[in-house]
Amino acid sequence: MQVCNVKVDVNKRATLRAGLTGEAEEALAIGANVKQAPNMFAILLAATIILASFAVLVCANKRDAALPPGPWNLPLIGCLHKLDPERAYVNLTKLAQKYGPIYSIRLGKLVKSYEGSGILLAEAVTSYVGTVTSTLFLGKSCPREDSAKAIQALDEVVKMSVVAGPINFLPFLRFLPMYANVISVLQNIWNKMHNFVNEVIKYNAQFSPDEKEDSLPSIINAFMQKKSTRNSDEIYNLEELRYLILDMFGASTETTVTSILWTVLYLAKYEDVQEKVRQELLSVLNGKTPQMGDLENLPYTEATLAEVARIRTTVAMGVPHLALEDIYVENFKIQKNTMIMPLLWAIHMNPNVWNEPEEFRPSRFLNDERKFVQPEELLPFSVGKRMCVGEHLAKMLIFLFMATILQTFKIESCEPEIDLSAVCGITLLPKPQKVVFKNIDK
Numbered sequence: 001m002q003v004c005n006v007k008v009d010v011n012k013r014a015t016l017r018a019g020l021t022g023e024a025e026e027a028l029a030i031g032a033n034v035k036q037a038p039n040m041f042a043i044l045l046a047a048t049i050i051l052a053s054f055a056v057l058v059c060a061n062k063r064d065a066a067l068p069p070g071p072w073n074l075p076l077i078g079c080l081h082k083l084d085p086e087r088a089y090v091n092l093t094k095l096a097q098k099y100g101p102i103y104s105i106r107l108g109k110l111v112k113s114y115e116g117s118g119i120l121l122a123e124a125v126t127s128y129v130g131t132v133t134s135t136l137f138l139g140k141s142c143p144r145e146d147s148a149k150a151i152q153a154l155d156e157v158v159k160m161s162v163v164a165g166p167i168n169f170l171p172f173l174r175f176l177p178m179y180a181n182v183i184s185v186l187q188n189i190w191n192k193m194h195n196f197v198n199e200v201i202k203y204n205a206q207f208s209p210d211e212k213e214d215s216l217p218s219i220i221n222a223f224m225q226k227k228s229t230r231n232s233d234e235i236y237n238l239e240e241l242r243y244l245i246l247d248m249f250g251a252s253t254e255t256t257v258t259s260i261l262w263t264v265l266y267l268a269k270y271e272d273v274q275e276k277v278r279q280e281l282l283s284v285l286n287g288k289t290p291q292m293g294d295l296e297n298l299p300y301t302e303a304t305l306a307e308v309a310r311i312r313t314t315v316a317m318g319v320p321h322l323a324l325e326d327i328y329v330e331n332f333k334i335q336k337n338t339m340i341m342p343l344l345w346a347i348h349m350n351p352n353v354w355n356e357p358e359e360f361r362p363s364r365f366l367n368d369e370r371k372f373v374q375p376e377e378l379l380p381f382s383v384g385k386r387m388c389v390g391e392h393l394a395k396m397l398i399f400l401f402m403a404t405i406l407q408t409f410k411i412e413s414c415e416p417e418i419d420l421s422a423v424c425g426i427t428l429l430p431k432p433q434k435v436v437f438k439n440i441d442k
């Protein structure tokens with residue numbers, strides 16, 4: 001299996017220092033000396049600038065021979081000029097095609113902005129996903145309106161985090177008023193989220209696990225149960241629980257909502273696929289409420305969901321990891337503190353694995369007996385020991401939503417043409433557009 005990794009040097013401050021103070025100081029010193037020879041000043045200054053630029057360029061491209069190959073970097077901005085913020089996953093995939101499955105680039109800053117909050121359906125889907133996840137994480141003890149507000153706040157955090165993204169690559173930006181404001185708004189929302197989850201935990205902590213009427217198998221209840229049987233507070237303390245719940249909220253809502261939105265849009269666009277899925281659902285389920293166990297008897301439906309997950313990889317650029325020490329991968333040296341981005345989009349669009357990867361074709365996941373087969377290169381939830389812990393929950397939420405809707409409604413676009421192009425934020429988002437659900441009996 002070919003896995004494509006993109007490496008980003010996170011040691012930005014050191015890079016900037018080498019680019020600015022090192023070479024630029026040297027260039028200025030030469031300029032200062034030539035002040036005593038006015039007639040030669042312009043020529044020497046021009047030469048100095050050219051030499052200095054060259055030195056800075058060379059410095060920006062100094063590579064340890066063992067490091068993975070990659071394109072030339074410009075001082076300060078590295079390879080950013082090669083990346084279109086909204087289509088960075090596509091640009092990065094092109095570099096993978098040129099430099100091979102493991103390559104490295106240096107990023108200065110990545111400016112991304114995204115207006116709009118998704119298609120109109122987004123609100124309803126967010127409420128569906130949020131209700132299930134908050135009940136699962138917090139149990140019944142949390143009033144619905146409170147958890148809805150928390151989910152809304154989280155949505156804000158996700159959008160603001162996209163705007164704040166460049167700070168990851170150029171940390172000094174946090175001193176600029178625009179970014180300082182974003183950070184302060186983010187901190188404000190985060191504090192509110194922490195307070196909210198804290199209140200729910202405090203409420204739950206009043207009861208011993210057997211005393212509680214709320215016996216739903218939620219994370220909060222499971223945690224409290226474990227805590228009551230342990231003497232040590234080292235792992236099962238309430239602060240740990242708060243962060244765990246916030247991580248779960250952060251990782252589950254936007255990803256699952258976005259995946260559902262893509263599925264709705266693809267089925268609205270490919271009406272023949274939608275009809276085939278509906279016919280399979282109607283004949284197998286025969287009007288009954290869908291359950292996760294039904295999926296094994298619904299190969300075309302499962303293949304369609306897999307194909308959407310492939311062609312619109314929700315977490316297109318993966319979740320960054322950090323090398324804690326120098327390591328070697330296929331003879332390439334990955335230096336300590338290097339950020340490693342598993343470029344899931346490139347894996348899902350690799351023409352050596354997928355025939356005509358740009359085509360939406362659910363049948364690629366069906367074998368000769370029309371059974372669903374999952375190739376190991378299908379990795380929307382990543383791979384390895386840090387892969388998504390919510391894979392099964394997410395698949396369940398997507399399947400149950402789609403199976404319920406499609407048995408009753410036909411999804412149609414309100415626009416002349418459905419736009420399936422993506423905007424790259426934290427996840428790969430569809431453009432805002434309207435769809436309509438028409439009752440199939442009418």
Ligand code: HEM
Nearest residue numbers: 251252255256259314315319381382386387388389390394
């Ligand atoms: C379709 C929806 C989802 C997609 C596409 C998705 C995808 C991913 C990906 C690609 C990662 C990165 C794994 C890595 O670091 O290599 C991840 C991590 C994670 N996901 Fe999901 N996810 C989804 C839904 C969920 C849900 C519903 C939950 C919550 C129950 C969840 C919880 C997490 C957590 C906690 C992590 C961090 C795991 C760790 O670092 O050990 N995800 N997800």
